[in-house]
Each structure stands twice: as structure tokens, then as C-alpha cells.
Amino acid sequence: MAPLSLTLGYVPGATPAKWARIWAERHPDVRLELSAVAAADAAAAVRAGTVEVALLRLPAETAGLAVIPLYEETTVAVVPKDHVFNAVDEITAADLDGEPVLRPLDDVVSWPDAPGNPIDHRPETTQDAIELVAAGLGALIVPQSLARLHHRKDLTYRPIVDAPTCPVVLAFPEGPQPELVEEFVGVVRGRKPGSSRGQAQPAPKRTAREKTLAKQAARAAAGKVARKPGRAARGRR
Structure with missing residues (x-):
């Protein structure tokens, strides 16, 4: 058996x-x-x-x-270690205004109207996007666990205090x-x-919270929402 x-x-x-x-x-x-x-x-x-x-x-x-x-999870911005963000402990969505931002095809952050200027090229994976961040092409918005997973000595990340979790x-x-x-x-x-x-x-x-998350998931699955510059509610750190 x-x-x-x-x-x-x-x-x-x-x-x-x-x-x-x-x-x-x-x-x-x-x-x-x-x-x-x-x-x-x-x-x-x-x-x-x-x-x-x-x-x-x-x-x-x-x-x-x-x-x-x-x-x-806290949402963070991954940037090169010599980026100006390295001088502070956390940033806001407004700090990303005007910043070139990478959006990989496997992006997992649900943030309609996300800040920054998306670059035209969309890398296939988050790992590919990390390589492009290291090359200086732009910032990357990801859950903190993915920033840790793809940690590099030449990169750093900062929590975005008003980003959705x-x-x-x-x-x-x-x-x-x-x-x-x-x-x-x-x-x-x-x-x-x-x-x-x-x-x-x-x-x-299901609790009320579970039902709400399920409804949010169903709405998101019905059609992906474009991500453009804007703001969202503050996430828990």
C-alpha cells in the first residue's frame, strides 16, 4: 500500500x-x-x-x-542600489510619478492606475524584469516576497506605503x-x-472577508484591468 x-x-x-x-x-x-x-x-x-x-x-x-x-503582502518597488529611493525607508505612489516602470507578463500586483510610466517592452517573467531593473531600465513593482526571492546585491527595494497589498x-x-x-x-x-x-x-x-476576496477574484478574472498612473489605499506593512 x-x-x-x-x-x-x-x-x-x-x-x-x-x-x-x-x-x-x-x-x-x-x-x-x-x-x-x-x-x-x-x-x-x-x-x-x-x-x-x-x-x-x-x-x-x-x-x-x-x-x-x-x-x-506589502507591495514594494525594486530599484538599483544607487537609486535615490535608497536614501529613504519607504516611498509613496507619488514618488513613482515619472519613473519608468517595468511590467512583466506574469505581473501579480493588482493595482489599477498604478503609478509610473510603463515602458513599452514587457519582459516575460519577473526574473527577466529584475535583470532589466539591474540594467537601469526602470523600477519594478512586486510583492515583497518576490523582491526577496529575486534578491541581488546591486538592487534594493522600498515599501510603497499607499499601494494595495x-x-x-x-x-x-x-x-x-x-x-x-x-x-x-x-x-x-x-x-x-x-x-x-x-x-x-x-x-x-466562508467568512465575509473570504466572500469579498472571492468576488474580487471573480471580477478580476472577468477581464484584466489596465494599470495606469494613480493611487490606492494604504497597505499594511
Whole structure:
């Protein structure tokens, strides 16, 4: 008989280590397999069963999925180390006015009317955009975790205090769940050890916040909104 396992997908920059550690402590007999997935493919991977649960960023096409908000990432601007932004601890959207800004095709920051002057060339990936930032072509607006993931000694980043944050959620298929998925949802939600082990649990009800995020994701999936200069609400640091 094959050993039990659960596959957790995660997008670049997401940090599954905390939940993987708790899972290993509580369920040493069930292997948690971590699977890196591209941001654009994460929701589809859950629907297809390639992964059973996933850490993904909103907005995403979440039709047929239940989502649990986990945390919201600070949005930052990545610039060369000798950039004027290096003289301050944080910046505002207005500070990016007139700045050339790179927008990769895999951009994950949902910021309609984002500040800066988008350059005509759109690099294919965030990694490609980082290379262009280092070459002095412009700034890059990303979640802080991606700035850390692609860290280079010749680059720095600064939080944009009035930028929208980047929500990270746990996603899994709607409806009744296999026991292992229920167990993992329990871990994420802070359920105490043994409180649901071996018990059939109904699919978790969505909170008002979860419903709002799902609606936002559905609207975003219906059509991508162009990003042009402007402002957004202050994000949590």
C-alpha cells in the first residue's frame, strides 16, 4: 500500500514552511509534498487535481474553489542600489510619478492606475524584469516576497506605503473534502491537534472577508484591468 501523502502547491514567493512544519509534527505518517506552481497556473492546478491545496495570490480565477485568506503582502518597488529611493525607508505612489516602470507578463500586483510610466517592452517573467531593473531600465513593482526571492546585491527595494497589498490565500475545491484536505485546512486555521482527526467535517463556511476576496477574484478574472498612473489605499506593512 502506497504511503499517504498530500500535495500542497505554492506560487513563487509564498512561504509554506510554517504549515509544513506543523503538519510534519502532527502527521508524521503522512508526507506533505510541496509543489512549486506558476502564479498563472495555480488555481487551475487545484481544479485539475494536480495539487490538492495551494497557496496562491489574488486576483486569480477561483471559480469552483474555496479560499481562506492567510496574509497580505506589502507591495514594494525594486530599484538599483544607487537609486535615490535608497536614501529613504519607504516611498509613496507619488514618488513613482515619472519613473519608468517595468511590467512583466506574469505581473501579480493588482493595482489599477498604478503609478509610473510603463515602458513599452514587457519582459516575460519577473526574473527577466529584475535583470532589466539591474540594467537601469526602470523600477519594478512586486510583492515583497518576490523582491526577496529575486534578491541581488546591486538592487534594493522600498515599501510603497499607499499601494494595495497582495492577498495570499489557501485554495482548495469547493464542496466536501477528503480527510487529509480537511486536516490541512484545520492546520491553516489554527485548529488544535486532534480536534478533527478522524472526524468527518463539513466544508468550511466562508467568512465575509473570504466572500469579498472571492468576488474580487471573480471580477478580476472577468477581464484584466489596465494599470495606469494613480493611487490606492494604504497597505499594511
